[in-house]
Amino acid sequence: MRICFICIIFSGLFFMGSGCKQKAISLFNGENLDGWIVKGKPADLDKNYWVVKDGYIEANSLGRPDHDYVWLLSDIEYKDFEITFEFQVFRESPGNSGIQIRSRYNDETYWLNGPQIDIHPPGYWRTGMMWDETRGNQRWIFPDIPEGQWVDSTMALNNHHMYFSNDQTSWNAMKVRVRNNHVEAWLNEVKITDYNGEGILNDDLHKRLKVGDMGYIAFQIHTGDELKIRYRHIFIKLL
Numbered sequence: 001m002r003i004c005f006i007c008i009i010f011s012g013l014f015f016m017g018s019g020c021k022q023k024a025i026s027l028f029n030g031e032n033l034d035g036w037i038v039k040g041k042p043a044d045l046d047k048n049y050w051v052v053k054d055g056y057i058e059a060n061s062l063g064r065p066d067h068d069y070v071w072l073l074s075d076i077e078y079k080d081f082e083i084t085f086e087f088q089v090f091r092e093s094p095g096n097s098g099i100q101i102r103s104r105y106n107d108e109t110y111w112l113n114g115p116q117i118d119i120h121p122p123g124y125w126r127t128g129m130m131w132d133e134t135r136g137n138q139r140w141i142f143p144d145i146p147e148g149q150w151v152d153s154t155m156a157l158n159n160h161h162m163y164f165s166n167d168q169t170s171w172n173a174m175k176v177r178v179r180n181n182h183v184e185a186w187l188n189e190v191k192i193t194d195y196n197g198e199g200i201l202n203d204d205l206h207k208r209l210k211v212g213d214m215g216y217i218a219f220q221i222h223t224g225d226e227l228k229i230r231y232r233h234i235f236i237k238l239l
Contacts, residue, residue, distance in 0.1 A: 024084075024235040027074065027217075030055040039105045039112070039218070040070040049221055056232035059221050062093065070221040071112055073105055079214040080239040082177040088230040089121040089172070090165045095227025096120050100133065101178055102201075102215035111135060112218060114211035115201065117176055117185045117193065119229070121164070125156035128174070128185045128192025134212070136205045142183075142195040160190035171232075179239050181212075 027035060031052065038050050044067045051058055061067060079102070087097075096118070103114025113134045120126050129151060130142035139147040143155050163169045175186040181201045185193040201212035217236075221227050 022237060022239075024237040027083075027234040027236055028057060028232065030232075033057070033072070035075055037073045037075055038070065039073045039107075039110075041068045041110050044068055044070050056088070056230045057219075058228070058230045059097065059219065060228045061095065061221055062226045062228050065224050065226045067221070067223065068110065069112065069223045071100070071105065072219045073112075074217040077214055077216055078102070078178075078236065078238070080179045081236050082175065082239060083217065083234070083236045084173070084175045085234040086171045086173055086232050087119060088165050088170055088232075089119070089162065090228045091121075093226065093228040094122050095225030095229075096122075096220070096222040097227055097229050098131070098220045098222075099174070099176065100216070100218040100220065101176060101183070102212055103133070103218055104209065104211050104215045105218070112220075113209045114215050115141065115183065115197075116220065117174070117183075119174075121162070121229070123153070124162035125153045125160075126151055127162055128160070128187040128190075129155075130183065130185065130193045130195055132200075134206060134209060137200070141197070141200060142193045157190060157192060160187050160192060162187065177239070 049059055049061050049070050050072050098116040098118045100112060100114050100116045103112050105112045116131045116133050118126055118129050118131055132139060132141045139145060140151050143151060163172050173188050177184045181197040183195045206212035
């Protein structure tokens with residue numbers, strides 16, 4: 001009887017743990033950047049491009065384009081997960097951003113390797129598409145474009161949209177789901193990316209750099225860009 005009782009306890013703990021694993025966890029407390037690290041070249045780290053205001057994270061390099069890539073990097077690695085967040089963009093901002101997944105920053109080369117879901121206010125049609133920032137494979141991987149070629153608006157979905165700060169609805173919702181080598185991304189509930197990365201995200205290059213299969217989450221300020229963008233309500237659920 002005692003053995004059975006112990007088994008029941010462990011069974012209960014197992015199911016409790018499974019339930020907790022599926023619960024969404026907030027990655028942003030609305031007050032400061034606890035849980036995040038700003039990464040970039042030393043000259044850019046004191047420019048305060050990433051700040052917290054009124055319950056959101058703001059990246060602002062308007063009028064200050066003299067910078068390299070500046071990243072806001074999670075301090076925890078993730079493997080299989082679903083992340084949701086809201087972002088706000090501005091018509092006067094010509095810069096590019098995006099969310100890196102399963103990525104890794106090299107503090108010697110100041111480079112972040114790994115795949116990215118693009119956020120591009122000047123050409124909203126490409127927001128949600130997937131770019132690989134991994135050195136050695138820097139190209140669009142969804143749509144699948146050969147290295148050196150670029151996506152264009154004819155490749156975009158016709159039924160998706162993006163709001164700007166002065167629209168009646170001023171925040172956009174994005175969801176990214178990553179399981180094994182399958183990556184999906186939605187913009188305002190419209191699926192943009194449905195990518196099978198088998199043979200790419202787990203090839204020798206990505207394995208050597210320890211990206212594609214597991215890594216950090218990061219939000220981007222693109223090198224040399226004037227960007228203003230806000231992020232809030234960042235939640236992750238482990239799968």
